[in-house]
Amino acid sequence: MSNRELEELRDQVSEINLQLLKLINQRGRIAQEIGKVKETQGVNRYDPVRERAMLDELLQHHDGPFEPLTIQHIFKEIFKANLELQEDDHRKALLVSRKKKPEDTIVQIKGEQIGNGTPAFIFGPCAVESYEQVAEVARTVKAKGLKLLRGGAFKPRTSPYDFQGLGFDGLKILKRVADEFDLAVISEIVNPNDVEKALDYIDVIQIGARNMQNFELLKAAGQVDKPVLLKRGLSATLDEFVNAAEYIMAQGNGNIILCERGIRTYEKATRNTLDISAVPILKQETHLPVFVDVTHSTGRRDLLLPTAKAALAIGADGVMAEVHPDPAVALSDSAQQMDFNQFDAFMEEIEKTLHLQKV
Ligand code: PEP
Ligand code: MN
Numbered sequence: 001m002s003n004r005e006l007e008e009l010r011d012q013v014s015e016i017n018l019q020l021l022k023l024i025n026q027r028g029r030i031a032q033e034i035g036k037v038k039e040t041q042g043v044n045r046y047d048p049v050r051e052r053a054m055l056d057e058l059l060q061h062h063d064g065p066f067e068p069l070t071i072q073h074i075f076k077e078i079f080k081a082n083l084e085l086q087e088d089d090h091r092k093a094l095l096v097s098r099k100k101k102p103e104d105t106i107v108q109i110k111g112e113q114i115g116n117g118t119p120a121f122i123f124g125p126c127a128v129e130s131y132e133q134v135a136e137v138a139r140t141v142k143a144k145g146l147k148l149l150r151g152g153a154f155k156p157r158t159s160p161y162d163f164q165g166l167g168f169d170g171l172k173i174l175k176r177v178a179d180e181f182d183l184a185v186i187s188e189i190v191n192p193n194d195v196e197k198a199l200d201y202i203d204v205i206q207i208g209a210r211n212m213q214n215f216e217l218l219k220a221a222g223q224v225d226k227p228v229l230l231k232r233g234l235s236a237t238l239d240e241f242v243n244a245a246e247y248i249m250a251q252g253n254g255n256i257i258l259c260e261r262g263i264r265t266y267e268k269a270t271r272n273t274l275d276i277s278a279v280p281i282l283k284q285e286t287h288l289p290v291f292v293d294v295t296h297s298t299g300r301r302d303l304l305l306p307t308a309k310a311a312l313a314i315g316a317d318g319v320m321a322e323v324h325p326d327p328a329v330a331l332s333d334s335a336q337q338m339d340f341n342q343f344d345a346f347m348e349e350i351e352k353t354l355h356l357q358k359v
Contacts, residue, residue: 024078028085035086045086051079095249096242096256096286105287107227107255109203110184112147114227114257115289119354120318122186122229122291123343124150126333127163128170131177136325138181140340144347148204149174149183150320154190155332156210163331168194171201178203186229192220199226209234209261209296212244222251229257229291234272235264238281245288258282258290259320262297271299271336274307279314289317299336305346309353321346 038045058075059068066074094100107114114120123141128134128151141149153170155163166173174185186204189195190211198205204227211217212233221228228248232241245256260279262272274297282290292311294304308319324330324337338346 027078028082031082031085038086046083051076054079094242094246095254096245096288098285098287101287103287105254105256105289107257107289109148109227112184115317119312119316120148120291121146121347121350122148122150122318122320123323124186125152125324125330126295126322126337127152127155127331128166128173128187129331131173133325134173134177135180137323138177138183140323140343142181142183147184148186149178149181150186150206150322152206152332153187154194156188156190156208157332168197168201171198175201189221190214190217192216195220195224199224203227204229204257207231207244209236212236212241215247218244218247219251222248222253224253226253227255227257228253229259231259231261231293232263232275232278238278238285241278242282242286245286256288257317258286258288259293260290260297260316261293270297270303272297274298274310276307276310276314279311279316283315290315291318291320292316293320295320295322295333295336301336301338301342304336304338305349308346308350312350312353312357319350 035045055072055075058071062068062071104115106116112120123146124137125133134149134151137151138149151170151174153165153167153174155165157164171187174187177183178185184203185201186206187198187202188206188208189198190208192214195205195217205221205224206229207214207217207221209231210233212231213236218230230241230245230248232238233244236244241258245258248256260275260282262270262274265273267273274292274294276292279290279292282288292307294307294311298304298307304321308321311319322333322337323340323343324334325340327334327337327339330337
């Protein structure tokens with residue numbers, strides 16, 4: 001074969017490539033239309049019966065040179081890409097997505113604004129243990145001019161024999177302290193049936209990592225008018241995390257704060273692995289404020305400050321960390337909570353960093 005003939009054949013192939021490209025895109029646009037119709041009809045996008053019929057029809061008309069299985073494989077890839085195109089459209093339409101709402105959501109908690117560009121802080125003990133314990137922390141938080149206090153009353157523990165929290169008695173302590181010190185309190189709720197009842201005691205409902213895909217709990221939190229702090233699941237992808245937030249917003253509650261708290265990896269040097277890049281990704285993909293919990297992500301007191309600095313530098317809207325009057329005797333997470341001296345030093349350093357950032 002002469003070089004000229006080869007060139008001619010190659011030209012033909014290139015021409016066919018362009019035709020295929022045009023046809024594939026044309027097919028994609030029609031598939032998007034079909035996706036929209038299916039969405040209004042509430043019909044599932046994936047239709048295996050229709051796919052089988054299309055493949056059968058293709059194979060009936062097929063007369064080589066490819067093996068029928070090869071043709072089936074090529075078209076199956078085209079079908080898959082078209083389905084993904086429809087799903088991409090769907091994702092673009094998520095209520096929590098930036099595509100749906102380009103401007104930042106600002107969550108208001110008793111006059112405190114989360115997500116307005118000024119970093120916010122949530123401090124408090126891992127668990128509510130007594131009125132005196134919470135009040136001591138509240139006094140320290142208040143003295144720093146801070147507003148948000150945390151404390152777990154329902155503690156989802158790995159072992160059933162570990163301290164499970166004081167339950168509603170714990171929430172009552174939080175309420176009393178919140179009133180006395182004019183603070184806003186945040187506490188985890190684990191049972192969908194408790195959400196309604198908890199509204200009288202707390203200002204923010206926390207949904208913990210172990211419950212990020214407790215869909216009934218997410219729906220219950222979505223049905224009330226109270227901000228929700230949603231933590232990333234122990235091994236949840238960002239897509240799963242965003243969809244968990246969608247569950248809440250789809251029920252009508254848009255006051256959601258996302259909280260990166262570390263994920264499980266093979267690394268043992270820290271309790272979890274802080275996925276710091278989750279912060280800018282979540283900020284790009286959603287319009288919701290993003291917090292970083294430096295206590296549960298690191299599990300190490302010596303890493304609280306550097307990770308908090310990293311969180312703020314990378315664009316987090318706030319940081320959560322645990323503070324206890326006497327961590328050595330804490331009923332949970334005693335290895336990683338700050339005592340008051342450490343808390344003072346931590347906040348001093350953070351304020352210096354924030355000041356430097358502003359200058
Ligand atoms: C907590 O913040 O009290 C807690 C239990 O954290 P996580 O759900 O992230 O483990
Ligand atoms: Mn804890």
